Amino acid sequence: MLFNSFAFLFLFLPLVLAGYQLFRRRGVAWLGICSLIFYAWWDWRFLPLLLLSICANYGAGRAICGLAGQPRDAALWAALALNLCALGWFKYAAFLFGVSTGLALPIGISFFTFTQVAFLVDCWRGKAREPRFAPYLLFVSYFPHLVAGPVLHHAEMMPQFRNGRPLQAEDLAFGLTVFALGLAKKVLVADNLAPMVTPLFAGGVAPQMMDAWIGTLAYSMQLYFDFSGYSDMAIGLSRLFGVRLPENFDSPYKARNISDFWRRWHMTLSRFLRDYLYIPLGGNRGGTWKRWRNLMVTMVLGGAWHGAGWPFIAWGGLHGLFLVLQQRFGGGKEAWWAWPLTFIAVLLAWVPFRAPDIASALQIWSGIAGLNGLGLPHALGGPGLQCIAAGGGAMPLLAAACLSAWFAPNTREMLQRHWTGSLPHAGAVAALLLACVFSMNRPTEFLYFQF
Incomplete structure (x- = not known):
């Protein structure tokens, strides 16, 4: 379902608004159900994949929060591996191995995967914890962002998802x-x-x-x-x-300059790449050459995130090169x-x-x-x-x-x-x-x- 379609404007959205006002004591659950319907409208075959991803990552997040030491680290790496394997199979298998899944790319898979990867890492860092399933389902599947972003952080969204809030005129x-x-x-x-x-x-x-x-x-x-x-x-x-x-x-x-561009374009993706890739790689630490290496790796992987193919890798590599040149010769x-x-x-x-x-x-x-x-x-x-x-x-x-x-x-x-x-x-x-x-x-x- 497209935001710019008659079905969305004159059927789905009015029903969601009316139901949210009518069932506002269960508003979180209502929006979660409507978001799943919104996603299934595209291709119902991918709804089980989304639900499986949500359930697995919810369970992994709770496990990570309840563990300590090496088991905690192992749970994080296992959960990250499962997410990246699923993303890799659907998005990159044909490019990397010449293997076809036989299905179209599940819409929004990069966005809901990255959103949950950030959640898992934040659980491991002690910055996130979600004891209830319904709010977590809504956090991942929330239909305004599900298929094309922004990439959300658990801490910035969960306080806003609450039952009992009526619609406000403003x-x-x-x-x-x-x-x-x-x-x-x-x-x-x-x-x-x-x-x-x-x-x-x-x-x-x-x-x-x-x-x-x-x-x-x-x-x-x-x-x-x-x-x-x-x-x-x-x-x-x-x-x-x-x-x-x-x-x-x-x-x-x-x-x-190019740094300024990436602070303005797809800002939540830039934030994700900085916080969960560039900084863990070493960021600005370790000297000039390592900083340039980290920039190139981050941008090439950012290009690969957009699509499985050499043109996307070239695009990411160009932006990495631009960032290196900017740092070398000044902004x-x-x-x-x-x-x-x-x-x-x-x-x-x-x-x-x-x-x-x-x-x-x-x-x-x-x-x-x-x-x-x-x-x-x-x-x-x-x-x-x-x-x-x-x-x-x-x-x-x-x-x-x-x-x-x-x-x-x-x-x-x-x-x-x-x-x-x-x-x-x-x-x-x-x-x-x-x-x-x-x-x-x-x-x-x-x-x-x-x-």
């Missing part, structure tokens, strides 16, 4: 506003940029310079507004129930060229992230460098790709998206400055929702669902 107004803004980013911006993107990354294409730049820039903005839109919708939906999800997106294309955060250089580096790295294989990425990079010719794209009268011609009408939208991503305040900043909850404000939100609904001919999946 939460409903604020949540619907954030949800509407996110829906508009997805439906009105990201989806309409897709025609400029898809054929360029179809494989076997040798784009000319203008084609390559326009198509890659369009993908950068498509991904930006798609993921930003999902993040807003997740925060807005959760706020309807009085639950505040952590921020996951903070104007990353305004970053002035340059205050220099005038810091922002454009950072954005160009991020844009170039998106090529393997989207390309089907390394050969296709090399062709697009060649086009960006002008090695395939300098001609105008088809949309501007040249012999360029049909994909740019198909998206020619979206050129003004692409320009507006760039200006918004580079210079406009983000959703959080806008609401901090202008939130009133007044009746005219409600009318604007209703108009925005209607515009989105009338544009939803065929709902498209969010780009991050594949991870």
Whole structure:
């Protein structure tokens, strides 16, 4: 079920809200059941896998909390091994061993696995403990975050899951506003940029310079507004129930170096990689070379987390290299060229992230460098790709998206400055929702669902 589908907007969400208000004395259990239904809507075959993962990790967490010394360590490593083996089998078996599971990738498996890995490590560190099953089930399966994040911490979420809390008018107004803004980013911006993107990354294409730049820039903005839109919708939906999800997106294309970019892009994943991978590897300790090694390992594994394939590993490796170069030559955060250089580096790295294989990425990079010719794209009268011609009408939208991503305040900043909850404000939100609904001919999946 998609947030941008009629079934979700006009059936699932109203029923969940009504049931939560009606059964608020059992609100945690109600939201847990609804979250499982939400997940099963995609493919019921994967629901047992999710439930098995939840039950096994709940039991492992209780065992870790009740043990001490070497048995405690052994319980942690065994639980981590089971989680990583399950993730590896479904996500990486074909890539690593040429073995097919015969099933599609279970949606959200990376997110619910990483969420529970963080929980287990926090139990081992003495920072988490969950004696009741129903809240833990909700913590993992909570439908606003389940399929595309954010990656949650037990300590920041559990105090917010409580029975007896009725729906609040302020939460409903604020949540619907954030949800509407996110829906508009997805439906009105990201989806309409897709025609400029898809054929360029179809494989076997040798784009000319203008084609390559326009198509890659369009993908950068498509991904930006798609993921930003999902993040807003997740925060807005959760706020309807009085639950505040952590921020996951903070104007990353305004970053002035690569470290700054990763503090702004997929913020909860960056936090996970720092706290549960980079620091355990040694972090900044042990000298310059070890620090650079830890950065490279962390980013390569972060790339592999996004997908099983050399293009994702190349993307992660590029960001690791960028971080090493930043540390070697200084951040340059205050220099005038810091922002454009950072954005160009991020844009170039998106090529393997989207390309089907390394050969296709090399062709697009060649086009960006002008090695395939300098001609105008088809949309501007040249012999360029049909994909740019198909998206020619979206050129003004692409320009507006760039200006918004580079210079406009983000959703959080806008609401901090202008939130009133007044009746005219409600009318604007209703108009925005209607515009989105009338544009939803065929709902498209969010780009991050594949991870």
